Amino acid sequence: MLSTLKKPAHLRRDLLASLVVFLVALPLCVGVAVASGVPAELGLVTGIVGGLVVGCLPGSSLQVSGPAAGLTVLVFEAVQEFGLGALGAVVLLSGLAQLAMGALRFGRFFRAITVAVVQGMLAGIGLVLIFGQLYTMAGVGQPRSGLGKIAGIPRLATEIASTGAVLTSFAVGAATIAVLVLWKRLPVKVQAVPAPLAAVALATAVTAAAGWSVPRVDVQGLLAAIQPPGLSDFAALGSLAAVGTVIAFALIASAESLFSAAAVDRMHDGPRTDFDKELMAQGAGNAICGVLGALPLTAVIVRSAANVQAGARTKLSRVLHGLWLVLFAALLPAAIGVIPLAALAGVLVHAGCKLIPVKDLLPLWRHHRGEALVLAATAIAIIVTNMFEGVLFGIALAVAKSAWETSHVHLDVHETTDGRFLVTLSGSATFLRLPRMLETLEALPSGHPVELDLSGLRHLDHACRTTLEGWAQLRGVTIEVPARP
Numbered sequence: 001m002l003s004t005l006k007k008p009a010h011l012r013r014d015l016l017a018s019l020v021v022f023l024v025a026l027p028l029c030v031g032v033a034v035a036s037g038v039p040a041e042l043g044l045v046t047g048i049v050g051g052l053v054v055g056c057l058p059g060s061s062l063q064v065s066g067p068a069a070g071l072t073v074l075v076f077e078a079v080q081e082f083g084l085g086a087l088g089a090v091v092l093l094s095g096l097a098q099l100a101m102g103a104l105r106f107g108r109f110f111r112a113i114t115v116a117v118v119q120g121m122l123a124g125i126g127l128v129l130i131f132g133q134l135y136t137m138a139g140v141g142q143p144r145s146g147l148g149k150i151a152g153i154p155r156l157a158t159e160i161a162s163t164g165a166v167l168t169s170f171a172v173g174a175a176t177i178a179v180l181v182l183w184k185r186l187p188v189k190v191q192a193v194p195a196p197l198a199a200v201a202l203a204t205a206v207t208a209a210a211g212w213s214v215p216r217v218d219v220q221g222l223l224a225a226i227q228p229p230g231l232s233d234f235a236a237l238g239s240l241a242a243v244g245t246v247i248a249f250a251l252i253a254s255a256e257s258l259f260s261a262a263a264v265d266r267m268h269d270g271p272r273t274d275f276d277k278e279l280m281a282q283g284a285g286n287a288i289c290g291v292l293g294a295l296p297l298t299a300v301i302v303r304s305a306a307n308v309q310a311g312a313r314t315k316l317s318r319v320l321h322g323l324w325l326v327l328f329a330a331l332l333p334a335a336i337g338v339i340p341l342a343a344l345a346g347v348l349v350h351a352g353c354k355l356i357p358v359k360d361l362l363p364l365w366r367h368h369r370g371e372a373l374v375l376a377a378t379a380i381a382i383i384v385t386n387m388f389e390g391v392l393f394g395i396a397l398a399v400a401k402s403a404w405e406t407s408h409v410h411l412d413v414h415e416t417t418d419g420r421f422l423v424t425l426s427g428s429a430t431f432l433r434l435p436r437m438l439e440t441l442e443a444l445p446s447g448h449p450v451e452l453d454l455s456g457l458r459h460l461d462h463a464c465r466t467t468l469e470g471w472a473q474l475r476g477v478t479i480e481v482p483a484r485p
Helices: 008-035 040-052 069-082 084-103 107-112 115-138 146-151 153-162 164-185 195-210 231-235 240-265 275-291 301-309 316-331 333-338 341-355 358-367 369-384 387-406 431-442 462-475
Strands: 409-415 421-429 450-460 478-480
Touching: 008 040, 008 069, 008 115, 008 195, 008 301, 008 316, 008 341, 040 275, 040 316, 040 333, 069 084, 069 115, 069 240, 069 341, 084 231, 084 240, 084 275, 107 240, 107 275, 115 146, 115 153, 115 164, 115 240, 115 341, 115 369, 115 387, 146 153, 146 369, 153 164, 164 195, 164 341, 195 341, 240 275, 240 301, 240 387, 301 316, 316 333, 358 369, 369 387, 409 431, 421 431, 431 462, 450 462, 462 478
Parallel strands: 421 450, 450 478
Antiparallel strands: 409 421
16 A cells, blocks of 8 residues: 555556546445345445455455445345344354355355356346336335236336326436436546436436425434344344355355456456455455444445546555545435435446346357356246345256266167177266166167177266166176276
8 A cells, every 4th residue: 555655646546546436336335225125324334344444455456345236135135034133243244254265265166156157146136126126216115025026017017107206206217227328328528427426416406406206315324324233133043044144145245256356357457366365355344344234245346347447556446435435424424315216226227237148148048058048047046036045046057057968978889790789888977867878778679699888988977887787787788897996
């Protein structure tokens, strides 16, 4: 940090980048908190910890941490099931789990997760986020389950069309989305203002000038919102469901952070990320967020990309962005209370759309159809069940697909001139291919000598070896098998 002060050019770039990241982070911190069902100030607390704490720790140099849209659904479910007080306990335990994984050098293992599962996870999160925030845009309550949110859309549409107040609120959210979509088409000088900030500011100004009565953010005050977890909150986490939630927080936050780090590394030519140290930095940040009763944090690609694109050179930019959040929360807390909820919901609907890899779906289907099915199945599983179970299902499906694809065995049956049948197997023989192998072998005419050659197999698992040896013994077949390892 001190070496940065000796380089005025870097200092100027980092200062400007920190302001850009602050302006991007501000509406997202508030929006993610509101969508998660917690006080808006807790989103700012998490953003502050992401800047001032994680920003100073080793790991990645330019990626920025804070509350993420990708965890919104999981946080909302946790708050609904265990209560707001227990959220801090869940986040604290998740942070400690991340610290342990980093210390055990588990960071590199997250790079082994198939991209299809990650994209499916993000797509599932995005869809649940989109459908859920449509209700917030309209200012009405939303169903808890993903399927309930989707099934309730016709009723929501009817309510929007028939109720003036609901229509007004939904129009504010829709206009916010329109600003976000069209912002990139405006002159470059105008785009210097981050699109989320501009969209929320315009929605706030228009609703205030028009005098529209729309739901707005409820402001409690920063200190009042901070509620550290007590012993009773930890005691409430003794169920298997609570343990699963803690594991889900830790794994998903870690995966999102490390995938983000890999993406950010491709955006700049500075120091590369140390994945284990970054995992520990994220764990330390989440542990502190848990102590403060705040939202979980993770590295956020939107803020990180804004940081790199704004010309940041060192960690100073992300630390300063946390400082600006502190000053805003201290000096202008009432400013949050004038923001329409529909505008923040519009920002999150737009963010949810970005989580769905629309451009990758068709090429993936054309060239890797199995991966596309894993992606779709993971997303659907998240909608039907929940985040944790959906991701576990996706990983299990990816492992099963990989096992099936690598278990290729070829059977070549050749009848010799003396009436013998020579059966040669090559490839990888696993229990998954046993039905096909036995069907071929049992179809051989009885009364003819058979020679079974397994020497061409690259792999022969125990189930196949035992079954084939048993079949050969019953038929009196000569068998040549690879040597046991």
